[in-house]
Amino acid sequence: MKRKAVAAVCLAVTVIALAVALLVSGGSPPDTSNHGSALAASVLEEMPLARISAAPSAQTVYVLREYEGQIAVYVSGDTENPVLLTGILTSSLRKTDRELLQEGISARGDEELAKLLEDFGS
Numbered sequence: 001m002k003r004k005a006v007a008a009v010c011l012a013v014t015v016i017a018l019a020v021a022l023l024v025s026g027g028s029p030p031d032t033s034n035h036g037s038a039l040a041a042s043v044l045e046e047m048p049l050a051r052i053s054a055a056p057s058a059q060t061v062y063v064l065r066e067y068e069g070q071i072a073v074y075v076s077g078d079t080e081n082p083v084l085l086t087g088i089l090t091s092s093l094r095k096t097d098r099e100l101l102q103e104g105i106s107a108r109g110d111e112e113l114a115k116l117l118e119d120f121g122s
Contacts, residue, residue: 060076060110065082071117079104
């Protein structure tokens, strides 16, 4: 009899866990209130840098600038059309970082871009 009770409890816990997992992943918008490195990582996962590169070279030069209150990524030479909006709010950054973004911060290649986004996101 005890085995049946334990099995029933295990089954109930499993069903509840599955229901919670389904509810959590049920299409709610991502939480952008935490602008940590997890955000930078998710940005890079959602839009891989290889897909946004204007040139197939790993040494594409990107420029980070402020765009509509967030950090945007441009390909060097085209300051009109961002290739990536990061969701990292510039209001969460230090004043010196915001000033640097006004001028534009260069990143040589995908790896350097990923590092900068992770730094700004943390």
